[in-house]
Amino acid sequence: MNQRNILCIDLKSFFASCECAERGLDPFTYPLVVANKKQGQGAITLAVTPYLKKQGVKSRGRIYEIPKNIKYDIVNPRMSLYLQKSKEVVSIYLDYVSADDLHVYSIDEVFMDVTDYLKLYKMSDYELAQTIMKDIFNKTSLTATCGIGPNLLLAKIAMDTEAKKNENGIAKWTYEDVSTKLWPISPLSEVWGIGSRLEKRLNNLNIYSIFDLAHYPKNQLKNKFGVIGEELWNHANGLDYSRIQDYKKKAKEKSISHSQVLFKDYNANNIHLIIEEMLDVLGKRLRENNKLTGCVGLGISYSKKVGGGFYHMLKLDNPTDNMPTILKTLFLIFDRYYENYPIRKVSLVLSNLSEKKAVQLNLFNSAEQMHKDDSFNQTIDEIKEKYGKNSLLKATSLLEDSTAISRNGKIGGHNA
Numbered sequence: 001m002n003q004r005n006i007l008c009i010d011l012k013s014f015f016a017s018c019e020c021a022e023r024g025l026d027p028f029t030y031p032l033v034v035a036n037k038k039q040g041q042g043a044i045t046l047a048v049t050p051y052l053k054k055q056g057v058k059s060r061g062r063i064y065e066i067p068k069n070i071k072y073d074i075v076n077p078r079m080s081l082y083l084q085k086s087k088e089v090v091s092i093y094l095d096y097v098s099a100d101d102l103h104v105y106s107i108d109e110v111f112m113d114v115t116d117y118l119k120l121y122k123m124s125d126y127e128l129a130q131t132i133m134k135d136i137f138n139k140t141s142l143t144a145t146c147g148i149g150p151n152l153l154l155a156k157i158a159m160d161t162e163a164k165k166n167e168n169g170i171a172k173w174t175y176e177d178v179s180t181k182l183w184p185i186s187p188l189s190e191v192w193g194i195g196s197r198l199e200k201r202l203n204n205l206n207i208y209s210i211f212d213l214a215h216y217p218k219n220q221l222k223n224k225f226g227v228i229g230e231e232l233w234n235h236a237n238g239l240d241y242s243r244i245q246d247y248k249k250k251a252k253e254k255s256i257s258h259s260q261v262l263f264k265d266y267n268a269n270n271i272h273l274i275i276e277e278m279l280d281v282l283g284k285r286l287r288e289n290n291k292l293t294g295c296v297g298l299g300i301s302y303s304k305k306v307g308g309g310f311y312h313m314l315k316l317d318n319p320t321d322n323m324p325t326i327l328k329t330l331f332l333i334f335d336r337y338y339e340n341y342p343i344r345k346v347s348l349v350l351s352n353l354s355e356k357k358a359v360q361l362n363l364f365n366s367a368e369q370m371h372k373d374d375s376f377n378q379t380i381d382e383i384k385e386k387y388g389k390n391s392l393l394k395a396t397s398l399l400e401d402s403t404a405i406s407r408n409g410k411i412g413g414h415n416a
Contacts, residue, residue, distance in 0.1 A: 001150070001175060002241050005125040007112040008147040008155040009132070011089065012169070013059075014108035015047035018085045019075050021141040027051065028143075031072035035063055044305050046077055050143075060306065082107060088140055096121075096132055103244045111152055113244045129170055148172035153240035156192045157182065178238035183211035193235060197268070198336040201225075202232075210236050227317060228332045255351035256285050257297075260403065265303055265342035268334075270401040275330055277404045278348050283323045287377060291353045292319035296326055298333040299347035310337045311347070319354050326350070 011017065013027055015034045020027040027049040035043040041064040048057050057066050066072065086107045093102055093110060096117065103111040114128055121128055129146040136144050146169060147159025154173045162171035162181070173181060185191055186209035188199045205224070207213050214236035221229030234240065258278050266274060275298070286293065299311035312333050320326065330348065394404075 001239065002243070003150050004113055004243075005115040005118060006149050006152055006155040007114055007125065007129050007132070008105075008149070008152070008159045009093075009110055009112065009129070010145050010159055010164075011086075011108040011136075012143045012145055012164075013047055013050050013053070014085075014142070015077060015082055016049045017142050018082050019078075020049060021085075022081065031055075031070065033057075033063070033066070033072050033074045034077050035074050037074055037076055039305070043074075044307070046307055048072075085140060085142065089136055089142065092135055092139060093132070095135075096128070101244055111155065111244055126170065126172055130168075133169065143169070145169040146171075150175060151238075151240040152242055152244070153192070153235055154178075154182075154238055157185075160192060161185065161190065175238055182236075182238055183209065183214055185210045188213065191235075193336065194232075195335075195337045195339055197338055197340075201335070226329065226332055227314060228336060254353050255349050256282055256289075256291075256353070257347065257349040258282050259299070259345065259347035261345050262343065262403070265344065266401070267342060268338060268340070271300075271334070271343055271346065272331065273401055274346055274403060275334070275348070276327060277402065278346060279323060279327055279330065280404075282348055282350055283321070283326075283377070286321045286350065289353075290356045292321050292356050293326065293350035294319040294352035294354060295350075296329050296333075297347075297349035297351065298330050299345075299349070300334070300338065300343055301345035301347075302339075302341040303344045306341045308341075309343075309345070310339075312337055313349070313351070315352070319352070321356060 016032050017027045019025075019034060020030060020032055025032065029051055030049055031052050032049045033045050033052065034047040035045050037043070041062070043063045045057070045059055045061050045063060045066075047059050052066075052070070052072060053059075055067075055070055057070065057072075063074070090102075090104060090110070093112060097112050097114060101113040101116070105111060114125055118125060118128065121131075123131065125148050129148060133144045133146060136142055145159055145163045147155045147157065147163045148170065149155035149158050149172070154175075154177075158171040158173040158181075162173075163169055182191075188194045188202055188208070188210065189196055191210060194202075202208075202213065205216065207216055213232060216233070218230065218233040221233050223229070225232065258281050260274065260278060262274070293316070295313055295315045297311065297313035299309065301309040314329055314333055316325070316329065
């Protein structure tokens with residue numbers, strides 16, 4: 001098992017705490033809401049102070065949902081301020097560890113591998129976490145919470161489910177805690193990496209808790225969900241073999257990507273069409289460069305009214321340029337992490353590229369069929385190259401939600 005000393009540190013109620021720090025206010029005693037005032041009562045609460053959270057006010061709710069008897073102040077969001085504060089905190093982390101051992105997960109959350117620093121500082125991982133958190137507060141007035149674990153997964157879940165409830169903001173989990181702390185968690189969406197859509201699919205298999213998931217046959221999960229199924233089983237048993245250095249390596253690998261800002265809100269009912277059309281673009285680039293991809297990534301950005309989104313990558317069993325295989329993996333990522341918010345941007349990444357020197361055969365496609373597929377795709381590419389991108393279109397490109405025809409008439413995302 002992966003046995004490291006991982007810290008997962010999150011800045012508590014980050015946007016609201018930044019605003020309080022700028023105003024000399026205590027976020028634990030002051031009722032402050034970050035939201036767009038111009039949107040009135042329908043505005044989304046991007047952040048609220050811990051003081052309001054204790055009274056039941058939720059982040060990512062609506063202003064009109066705040067009980068009438070609760071008094072509060074509203075301030076407009078200032079992303080430039082939050083980015084600057086985030087940079088200040090990251091510089092503090094770098095006072096303690098090398099950039100190679102720091103993974104910035106989001107604007108207010110990081111992972112740190114402190115395994116090789118404990119002897120240097122003559123501290124335990126718990127003591128080092130306390131020291132870093134105190135330093136953050138003294139220099140920025142921001143309060144942090146920290147999960148500690150032997151791998152990234154357990155550190156993250158310890159932070160999400162326990163540290164935020166503890167008075168000192170710290171929770172340490174070991175592999176011995178898996179059966180007593182991880183397995184009882186229910187509903188499934190309480191755990192990092194399981195969204196509401198994936199939760200419903202697992203519920204259909206009579207899997208309602210992490211215990212149920214950990215004891216479901218691993219091979220059956222893999223058959224139903226592909227490589228994500230195996231990852232789900234590992235995570236349910238507290239296993240995570242990834243390292244911070246793996247993320248650093250992936251970031252440096254050559255890749256191809258494609259992103260699109262959407263002209264209207266999309267959701268689970270029509271976004272699959274956009275993902276498929278965008279993959280067609282990347283598929284052509286793969287074939288032009290005679291490359292295979294070993295890892296695919298999907299990024300979803302929600303509308304400005306909601307904010308946020310996700311980006312996740314998934315390693316394939318074998319490098320491939322087979323579009324149905326890649327598309328299936330992208331849909332698996334989407335189903336796992338999508339939170340039912342309106343979508344305004346989609347990003348696709350194909351990384352871990354390698355030369356297509358041989359064909360990986362499998363039990364489902366013959367060599368002859370794979371050769372026919374290659375010839376078919378090559379013919380389509382040649383026709384589009386000669387007569388224009390809109391010379392051959394799928395029938396789905398004529399649907400109202402499609403953006404293929406309009407995008408094909410643009411250069412670099414702009415009108416020609």
